[in-house]
Amino acid sequence: MTSIAILGYGTVGSGVAHVLDENTGEVRASAHDDVRVKAILDLREFPGDPHEKQVTHDFQTILDDPEIRVVCETMGGVNPAYEFTKKALQAGKSVCTSNKELVAKHGPELVRIARENRVSYLFEASVGGGIPILRTLEGALKSERITGITGILNGTTNYILTRMDQEGASFEDVLRQAQELGYAERDPSADIEGHDACRKIAILGSLMMGGYVDSESVPTEGITRISTADLSGAREFGMAIKLLGHCRCTDKGLDISVAPYLIGRENPLASVNGVFNAIAVDGNMLGTSMYYGQGAGRDATASAVVADVCEIVRNAGSTVPVSMSADAVELAPAGDGFRRYFLRVDGSHAQEAQAAFEGSTCKTVKGADGAEEACLLTGKLRESAFTGQLESLSGVRNWIRVLDE
Amino acid sequence: MTSIAILGYGTVGSGVAHVLDENTGEVRASAHDDVRVKAILDLREFPGDPHEKQVTHDFQTILDDPEIRVVCETMGGVNPAYEFTKKALQAGKSVCTSNKELVAKHGPELVRIARENRVSYLFEASVGGGIPILRTLEGALKSERITGITGILNGTTNYILTRMDQEGASFEDVLRQAQELGYAERDPSADIEGHDACRKIAILGSLMMGGYVDSESVPTEGITRISTADLSGAREFGMAIKLLGHCRCTDKGLDISVAPYLIGRENPLASVNGVFNAIAVDGNMLGTSMYYGQGAGRDATASAVVADVCEIVRNAGSTVPVSMSADAVELAPAGDGFRRYFLRVDGSHAQEAQAAFEGSTCKTVKGADGAEEACLLTGKLRESAFTGQLESLSGVRNWIRVLDE
Numbered sequence: 001m002t003s004i005a006i007l008g009y010g011t012v013g014s015g016v017a018h019v020l021d022e023n024t025g026e027v028r029a030s031a032h033d034d035v036r037v038k039a040i041l042d043l044r045e046f047p048g049d050p051h052e053k054q055v056t057h058d059f060q061t062i063l064d065d066p067e068i069r070v071v072c073e074t075m076g077g078v079n080p081a082y083e084f085t086k087k088a089l090q091a092g093k094s095v096c097t098s099n100k101e102l103v104a105k106h107g108p109e110l111v112r113i114a115r116e117n118r119v120s121y122l123f124e125a126s127v128g129g130g131i132p133i134l135r136t137l138e139g140a141l142k143s144e145r146i147t148g149i150t151g152i153l154n155g156t157t158n159y160i161l162t163r164m165d166q167e168g169a170s171f172e173d174v175l176r177q178a179q180e181l182g183y184a185e186r187d188p189s190a191d192i193e194g195h196d197a198c199r200k201i202a203i204l205g206s207l208m209m210g211g212y213v214d215s216e217s218v219p220t221e222g223i224t225r226i227s228t229a230d231l232s233g234a235r236e237f238g239m240a241i242k243l244l245g246h247c248r249c250t251d252k253g254l255d256i257s258v259a260p261y262l263i264g265r266e267n268p269l270a271s272v273n274g275v276f277n278a279i280a281v282d283g284n285m286l287g288t289s290m291y292y293g294q295g296a297g298r299d300a301t302a303s304a305v306v307a308d309v310c311e312i313v314r315n316a317g318s319t320v321p322v323s324m325s326a327d328a329v330e331l332a333p334a335g336d337g338f339r340r341y342f343l344r345v346d347g348s349h350a351q352e353a354q355a356a357f358e359g360s361t362c363k364t365v366k367g368a369d370g371a372e373e374a375c376l377l378t379g380k381l382r383e384s385a386f387t388g389q390l391e392s393l394s395g396v397r398n399w400i401r402v403l404d405e
Numbered sequence: 406m407t408s409i410a411i412l413g414y415g416t417v418g419s420g421v422a423h424v425l426d427e428n429t430g431e432v433r434a435s436a437h438d439d440v441r442v443k444a445i446l447d448l449r450e451f452p453g454d455p456h457e458k459q460v461t462h463d464f465q466t467i468l469d470d471p472e473i474r475v476v477c478e479t480m481g482g483v484n485p486a487y488e489f490t491k492k493a494l495q496a497g498k499s500v501c502t503s504n505k506e507l508v509a510k511h512g513p514e515l516v517r518i519a520r521e522n523r524v525s526y527l528f529e530a531s532v533g534g535g536i537p538i539l540r541t542l543e544g545a546l547k548s549e550r551i552t553g554i555t556g557i558l559n560g561t562t563n564y565i566l567t568r569m570d571q572e573g574a575s576f577e578d579v580l581r582q583a584q585e586l587g588y589a590e591r592d593p594s595a596d597i598e599g600h601d602a603c604r605k606i607a608i609l610g611s612l613m614m615g616g617y618v619d620s621e622s623v624p625t626e627g628i629t630r631i632s633t634a635d636l637s638g639a640r641e642f643g644m645a646i647k648l649l650g651h652c653r654c655t656d657k658g659l660d661i662s663v664a665p666y667l668i669g670r671e672n673p674l675a676s677v678n679g680v681f682n683a684i685a686v687d688g689n690m691l692g693t694s695m696y697y698g699q700g701a702g703r704d705a706t707a708s709a710v711v712a713d714v715c716e717i718v719r720n721a722g723s724t725v726p727v728s729m730s731a732d733a734v735e736l737a738p739a740g741d742g743f744r745r746y747f748l749r750v751d752g753s754h755a756q757e758a759q760a761a762f763e764g765s766t767c768k769t770v771k772g773a774d775g776a777e778e779a780c781l782l783t784g785k786l787r788e789s790a791f792t793g794q795l796e797s798l799s800g801v802r803n804w805i806r807v808l809d810e
Contacts, residue, residue, distance in 0.1 A: 286704070
C-alpha cells in the first residue's frame with residue numbers, strides 16, 4: 001500500500017482522487033501496489049465530500065508523515081507550490097504535478113533535487129493534458145533523434161479558431177461564448193496571448209534537447225490579431241490557421257516559438273479541432289508521429305497525474321529519468337526563419353503587394369467591413385526580409401507565417 | 406555493452422542495424438548501455454554490407470553465444486520464427502519482433518515462456534509500425550480502464566481508399582499503381598482482404614483485455630467491395646470510408662471486427678490519409694486519445710524494434726510486463742452491433758429501399774456505369790435486423806457499416 005497526498009483540492013486535485021477511486025484495480029495493476037489518498041491539503045473544508053476526512057490545512061503534517069511517499073501538486077501557480085515541492089522532494093517524497101508554470105520556471109532545479117534525494121519529479125499533466133507525450137518522449141522515442149516538435153497546445157485558442165473558421169463568427173463573439181461555457185477564463189490573456197502554449201513548448205523543447213529553455217525567451221504571439229478574413233483567405237489556399245508551439249533544431253540553435261501558422265489541410269494537425277490538443281514529433285528514423293487527445297478537463301488531466309503516480313510507485317527506490325537539466329539550450333536568432341507568408345491587404349493595394357512579393361499567389365476575400373481584400377501567399381524567404389519589405393507597403397491588414405517543412 | 410542478434414536481414418532486419426548505427430548515442434541514453442549487433446542470421450551473404458562479417462547461417466551459434474542477450478526476430482511468418490523464438494527465450498535471451506503473424510498465433514505462449522525464463526518478449530513493431538502504441542497501453546494508459554480501440558491498421562488499404570476518394574480512380578487501377586510503387590505486395594490479399602489488420606486488432610484486443618483473442622475468430626472484411634460510388638455517397642453524407650480494426654467492451658463480451666466503416670469527417674481518424682496508420686484508444690477517464698504515424702517502412706518499423714531492445718536492456722534481469730495471457734477473451738456474438746448503415750441501390754429501387762428503412766436519408770450518386778444510384782443512411786438498428794431487411798430488397802449494390810459511438 002502506497003499513501004499519497006494531494007496539494008490543492010480544486011479541479012485537477014479532486015480529479016486525482018476521483019480517478020483513484022474509480023480505477024482502483026487498474027491503478028493497482030499499473031503501480032504494482034495499492035494507492036490510497038491519505039491527506040489533501042486545501043484552505044477550504046469539503047463537507048460531504050467522500051474525502052472530507054483527509055483534508056488538512058497544514059502542509060507540515062504531510063511533510064512529517066513518513067507513510068506519504070508521493071505528493072500530487074495540483075495547486076497551480078509558482079507560490080507556494082515551488083516551496084512545497086522542494087520541501088517534499090527534500091523530505092524524500094516524489095512529486096508529480098500538472099503545474100506547467102512551475103515546471104517551466106523551476107523544472108531543472110526540481111528535477112535535480114529529486115535525483116539528489118533518489119525520488120522523482122514528474123509532470124506529464126503539465127503538457128497536453130491527458131496526452132501521454134512526456135512518457136513517450138522519455139520512453140518509446142528515447143532512441144530517436146528528435147528534430148522537431150509542433151503542437152496545438154492550448155484547447156481554448158483552438159476552440160476559438162475552430163468556431164471562427166466553421167461559423168465565420170468574430171473572435172470577440174466566440175471568446176465571450178467560450179467564457180460562458182467555461183472553456184475560457186474570465187481573464188483569458190494567458191490563453192489568447194499564447195503564454196500557456198509558450199510554457200508547454202518550452203517544457204517540450206527542454207526535454208527534446210535535454211537542457212532548459214526559459215519560456216520567457218520564447219518569441220510568443222497569440223491569436224488576438226486573427227480575423228475571419230484571415231481564416232477565409234487561408235481556406236482559399238487550402239489551409240487552416242492554428243496556434244502552434246513549434247521548435248526544431250537548426251544549425252544556429254533551437255528555433256522555438258509560439259505563433260499562429262497557416263498549415264496545409266493534409267497536415268494531420270489541421271484537422272485537430274475544438275478543445276483537443278495534438279503534438280507532432282519528428283524523429284530521424286521514425287518520421288512524424290502524432291499524439292492527440294483532450295488537452296484539459298478534470299478527469300483527463302487527473303488521469304495523467306495518476307499515470308505519473310503509478311510510474312513512481314512502480315519504480316519506488318529509484319528516480320524515474322527526466323531529460324531536463326539546467327544547461328541553457330542555445331536558441332536560434334529570432335527572425336531567422338525561412339518560409340512562406342500569408343499577407344492580407346486592402347483590395348486597392350493588391351497589385352502593389354504582389355509586385356513587392358514576386359511569385360506570390362493572390363486570392364480575394366471579403367473583409368470584416370464587407371470591403372474586398374487581397375490575400376497573398378508569398379514564396380519562401382527569411383522573416384527579416386519579409387518584414388523589411390512589409391515596411392514599404394501600404395494597406396497591410398495582417399500577416400501570418402506558413403508552416404513549411 | 407549489450408550484444409544482440411538479428412534474425413532475418415530483410416527490410417526490417419537491416420533497418421534495425423541501420424537505426425543502431427545511426428542513433429548510437431540515443432540508443433545508449435535510452436538503454437543505459439551500449440548496444441551492438443554481434444550476429445545476423447540469414448540464408449544469404451551480404452558482400453559489401455557494413456555488417457557482412459556478422460552474418461551467419463547457423464542459428465545454433467547465436468543460441469550458444471552467452472554474450473547475446475537480445476534477439477530481434479525480423480523474419481516474419483510462423484516457421485521457423487516460432488521455433489527460433491521459443492529456443493532463444495528458453496536459452497535466457499529476450500526477443501523482440503515485428504512479426505504480427507507469430508504474435509497473433511503464439512503470443513500468449515511466448516509471453517509466458519519469456520516470463521518463466523525471466524526475460525522479455527516484446528512486439529511493439531507488430532502493430533502500427535513505428536507508432537508506440539503497445540508501450541503506451543502497457544505504460545501511460547495502464548491505469549485507465551480501456552473501453553475500446555479503433556484503428557487504421559493497414560497502410561496499403563488506407564493508401565488505396567485515399568487515392569480512390571481523392572481522384573475518383575477505381576480500386577483495380579489504384580491497386581495496380583500501389584503495386585508498382587511497392588506500397589502493395591504482388592499478392593495483395595493479406596492487405597486488401599483485411600487479414601493483416603485482423604492480426605493487429607486481435608493483438609490490441611488481447612492486450613486491452615489482458616487475455617487472448619484468436620485472430621481467426623475475428624469477423625474480417627476487406628476493401629475489395631468498395632467502389633468510387635460508395636466513396637462519393639459517403640462524401641455526400643459528410644463522411645469518409647476507412648478500413649478499421651475495431652474492438653469495444655460490451656456486456657455480451659468483446660465486440661471485435663475488421664471491416665470498412667463510414668466515419669464522420671469530424672472524427673480524427675477520417676483525416677488519416679495515405680500510408681499512415683492511427684489508433685484511437687477510449688479510456689474511462691482520459692476519453693479518446695489517438696496515436697498516429699507511419700504504419701510501415703523500414704526505418705519506422707526498425708525504430709520500434711530498437712525501442713523494444715532499449716526497454717529490454719534498461720530492464721535487464723527482469724521481465725518487461727506484457728498484458729497478454731492464454732485466457733480466451735469472450736467475444737460478443739457477431740451481427741449484434743447496433744448502429745447506422747450506408748446502403749447503395751440502383752436508382753430505380755430507391756423508393757423501395759427508403760420504404761424498407763424508415764427514417765433513412767437518401768442521396769443520389771453516379772455509379773461506375775454512369776447510371777444513377779441511390780445512397781441511403783439508415784437509422785440505428787441491429788445488424789441482424791438490417792441484413793434481414795436487405796434480403797427482401799432488389800437492386801442492392803453495396804452496404805457498409807457506420808461507426809456510431
